[in-house]
Amino acid sequence: MDNLDRRIINALQGGFPICDAPYRQVALTLNITEAELLIRLKNLRANGILTRFGPLYNAEQMGGALTLAAVKAPEERFDEIADIINAFPEVAHNYARRHTLNMWFVIATETPEQVSQTIDAIEEKTGLTVYNMPKIKEYFVNLKLEA
Amino acid sequence: MLDAIDRKIIEATQAGLPLTPQPYQTIAEQLNLTADEVMARLAAMQASGVIRRIGAVPNHYKLGYHYNGMTVWDIPDDKIDDLGRQVGQLAFVSHCYHRPRHLPDWPYNLFAMVHGKTQADVDRQIRQISDLLGDCNRGSDVLYSTKILKKTGFRSRSKSTPSDSVNS
Numbered sequence: 001m002d003n004l005d006r007r008i009i010n011a012l013q014g015g016f017p018i019c020d021a022p023y024r025q026v027a028l029t030l031n032i033t034e035a036e037l038l039i040r041l042k043n044l045r046a047n048g049i050l051t052r053f054g055p056l057y058n059a060e061q062m063g064g065a066l067t068l069a070a071v072k073a074p075e076e077r078f079d080e081i082a083d084i085i086n087a088f089p090e091v092a093h094n095y096a097r098r099h100t101l102n103m104w105f106v107i108a109t110e111t112p113e114q115v116s117q118t119i120d121a122i123e124e125k126t127g128l129t130v131y132n133m134p135k136i137k138e139y140f141v142n143l144k145l146e147a
Numbered sequence: 148m149l150d151a152i153d154r155k156i157i158e159a160t161q162a163g164l165p166l167t168p169q170p171y172q173t174i175a176e177q178l179n180l181t182a183d184e185v186m187a188r189l190a191a192m193q194a195s196g197v198i199r200r201i202g203a204v205p206n207h208y209k210l211g212y213h214y215n216g217m218t219v220w221d222i223p224d225d226k227i228d229d230l231g232r233q234v235g236q237l238a239f240v241s242h243c244y245h246r247p248r249h250l251p252d253w254p255y256n257l258f259a260m261v262h263g264k265t266q267a268d269v270d271r272q273i274r275q276i277s278d279l280l281g282d283c284n285r286g287s288d289v290l291y292s293t294k295i296l297k298k299t300g301f302r303s304r305s306k307s308t309p310s311d312s313v314n315s
Binding site for chain 1: 149157160161162163164166167168169170171172182186189190192193195196197198199200201202203204205206207209210212217227228231232234235236240241242243244245246247249252253256258262288290291292293294295296297298299
């Protein structure tokens with residue numbers, strides 16, 4: 001990753017224009033060509049430095065339901081529990097964290113009922129208690145990290 | 148409020164925008180729409196909040212942010228909205244939420260995600276949150292992520308498969 005990659009990542013975390021030739025418009029502000037920007041973006045996507053590039057949808061605004069949940073996975077069953085939980089298509093993210101509650105995952109479904117059904121199914125398949133922590137209020141969301 | 152055409156556009160763009168000189172035209176061709184219609188609908192969804200923003204999401208770890216902490220705090224219920232908003236305004240906080248406690252194991256109701264390249268960076272950020280909360284902080288913890296076990300976009304169920312995972 002060089003300085004131009006960093007400038008591209010920083011510029012594109014702030015937003016992206018909706019117009020006929022948006023990459024050309026962004027390239028102009030970065031003083032590079034549209035072709036160079038497209039090649040750089042393809043590489044940044046391919047090597048995983050960018051996990052996504054495009055519209056970021058708000059699941060709840062789309063009528064869906066979302067929750068954060070956690071389990072206390074016993075160390076000797078950690079990988080098995082991760083496999084069980086990750087196999088649910090409703091589980092969008094899953095992170096290992098250092099704590100007795102050591103596995104934290106986001107469940108995203110089309111309806112609130114499906115969230116509780118998924119939690120019940122995870123409890124049944126893992127034999128663990130799922131700590132459900134749906135948001136009561138959102139104060140801020142904007143992940144922007146300087147490259 | 149979202150109609151069938153909006154849903155088709157959402158499905159076509161959930162994995163990302165095409166890397167073609169005219170990406171909205173590319174989407175329009177896939178869906179038998181005009182580029183103007185695709186752009187108008189994306190703009191309307193952005194205005195209504197269905198789209199938070201259009202842009203790039205970097206992998207924290209690959210940018211050198213190895214210290215990603217979920218800071219959690221026990222705040223009196225009558226103070227949490229005011230303090231939650233203030234913590235959310237701190238530049239280094241990426242997500243800030245009020246969530247339920249699970250007593251007795253889990254007394255924390257305010258969640259704020261922080262990201263740093265060094266432990267010292269994150270320690271400084273946590274101190275700043277702690278200073279802001281003052282006496283209203285009745286207890287806290289920081290849970291560092293040690294591994295991404297799964298990470299996908301939020302996909303419609305018909306399309307979701309574990310192989311959508313984009314990094315590990």
